Amino acid sequence: MQKPFQLPETSIQQFTLNNGLRVILNEDHSVPVVSVAVYYDVGSRNERQGRTGFAHLFEHMMFQGSENVPKAAHFQYISNAGGTMNGTTSSERTNYFETLPANQLPLALWLESDRMRSLKVTQENLDNQREAVKEEKRLRYDNQPYVNGFLRLFEMCFQNPANAHSTIGSMEDLDAATVEDIREFFRIYYAPNNAVISVAGDLDPAEARTLIEKYFNTIPRQPEPPPVDVGEPKEVAQRQDVFRDKLAPVPAFALGWKIPARRTPDYCALALASHLLFEGESARLYQKLVKGEESVVQIQGGIDERRGPSGLLIVVIPKPDRDGAQIRDTIIDEVTLLATIGPTEEEMEKLRNNLCNEAVRGRQSSLFRAQGLAEFALYDGNPELFNTDLLNYLKITATEIRDAVARYLVTDNRVFLDIVPAPEEMKGVPAAPLPPGEPSKPAAPPAQVPPPPTDPVPVEPIVELAQES
């Protein structure tokens, strides 16, 4: 039933300014809208121990004003021009983006360039944003069931502190941040030669280029930031642990594996294997556990995509009175089966059709295009991958998937974490301070601004699992 399909080509132009800023343009006149994305090559991977959470705290400071833009005016300027914006931080990068009516491109470039060249860092703004970040941590981590447990999983997977610690950081480290630290962070990482800007949408490339040169050309280049070491031994840090969760209403457990870096052949094969295992209701583990055995209420998985060693994670909420250990064995059996027989031809068809559908559906959005282009430019030095990466995935064979699963997932070198409800720990107010160097990795990258409530009726409380952004 596989039908021939040609991905419509996304137009891409690229150039580099004298100060090292890499620029990517995508001209697409479908809707009179333009998206700008600025990606800085700094994330939690650049943080050292005792300084966790800095990249994300800094992201908040980027909205606190610069030479010509007053504190918090960034929000105002974008909204008042009919735009939307946000910023997020992951292990790999910090990004800032806005989508605006197409004729407001100069505004976005003015705002992004002013903070790249002249951010203002004051004690008052730092104190205020430190509080906002702490509320973000309470809201999305400390006041939620399971989330801090998932962060523990990353500490168990990764041995290198650069990989193991969380993007949100610890309260203690956030408290320790000084104005001088923040200024130094800006000088080192927020340089044009450490960034990519992409602009996608209803634009005239010549006009866009002239504007980008006007606003960014005079921002001085800085020395290259210190190199990052995200190297990992093959072994996980800790194979088994129990996390006592004061908010969890029922037990859960998680499994984690360390897998190769993004865009390596084995990583790509494992990304497809993970789709077959746990994406959608036809997935093997869903059909086996939620349907067949009826032993599991929810199963979710995800891949934490990184330039260095990455992670593959599965989280399970068993039915009451079901034996978690037995369910874990069933999961291992299913993984082993995939590593032995490999995907069926029907499954390969499913993968290929899903890859095409996701690629083309995403391309409707100018922001999706701007972000995808910036990411490939920053990580791979090649935004053309936005057009060609799909082909790499479509070429992967069933045998390659089978063999990658055998190499990386059928192993005792993996992580098991039991999350057990511990309501009695509720009484210990204030919540027992987390040990130093605490849990890691957000459910989604912490963002500048939370989404406003859209529907007064809550969605189902699906457990949010760490995913790439």
Next chain:
Amino acid sequence: MTPTETFRHELPAPLALRPLSIPRPFTTKLANGLQVVTVEDKHLPLVSFRLAFRSGDANDPADVPGLSDMMTHLMNEGTETRTSKQIAEEVERIGATLMAGSGSDFTTVAASALSIYTNEILELMADITLRPLFPQNEIDLARENTKQLLIQQRAQPTFLASERVAKVIFGDHPYSRVSATPESLDAMTHEGLKSFHDSTMIPNNAVMIAVGDIETAKLLDQLNELFGKWQAGGAPTINFPEIPMHAARAAYLVDRPGSEQSNIVVANPAIARTSPDYFPMLLMHTILGANASSRLFMNLREEKGYTYGAYSSLDARRVSGSFRVTAEVRTPVTGASLKEFFFELDRIRNEAVSEKELADAKSYLTGVFPIRIETQEGLIEQIVSIRMFDLSDDYLHTYRDHVNAVTADDIQRVARLYVTPDKAAIVIVGDARTITEQVKPYSNSIEFYDTEGRRKAVGE
């Protein structure tokens, strides 16, 4: 710091305005009453379909809340010719999506695919819509799993807050029910689901919306073939009870001992989606709390640092609605946050908004409008609202005019009508032991509840 450059001192002027072409949907009707709306857009090889029914959770029998939700969940779990597994495999094998879901006022079946798979996804969509089987084993499984999800929901402060707000604001009205209960789940049977499906999912109660890489004429042939024999029925009606009047401000604390934050909602009953006051309310909401540049965010987060975000929400449904302001704040500033909320609610009532705020809010709403219809999904959502709430056919084309027509006087008038702090419900999910004293100055009456939704004597 780099040297001053004078061209940076001024906000840059926009470029020449680029035209927005708003699609004009084609509309027609099949013989059995099924309305059809199509928008051809061939720039990407994609299609999106949405079948929307004018009945939703509000139509659930009073003693079986969650029935619509369960019915839509089970539509994917077996038809006369396909098992649950076959449906999942066939949909995912073509890389498509197909799911049914219910909201307060309407129910939808949503499908999307690469346009090369249009025939396949339409056939699947028709199958789960017209011929779901509601197999007993799938009902039993869904019942057990939903009971577990209800336990999970009660661990979420946002759920607990919504549940209490809905009960306080909507009283006996069906909008007061936000989820199934263990008892209602036990009351759901194969026969009940089947008859509820057959009486609500009828063609003369529905609109089929198709957007993307389609040929309207060909699509109509396909729809006639797939949906043409579907029998019309009597459209479901329901008499909604009045929503309660609140004579005085009252507080409702949902005690969550040890909670890291207080989840605060201050709410009043407000307008239905079709109210002539909708656009003034939309502008008022935008200025007060719709986004990160609104008053609430600027005050509670940017100035005070009490929260990660503070917002308002304009909840306008078919027959009624509410207006809410909300934030999750750290426990010690619960009272201080209430002070700022009431300061902002009083201010929007007592002072006309400035010309600049009004102009900025209009610019925001008219500017983000094209972003909202950038994708097929975004455009379909808009058309669903238009058709389900009986908005005017030219709504997309006149939306920006309606926004621009609102005056500062209009905004103050609706604020005084619908934002009534002296009659507001204050709902807080948090650690009652720590926050009760902080709440007392803001309300003479405080009721306490546990996380199971049961009234209790006092905090602790």
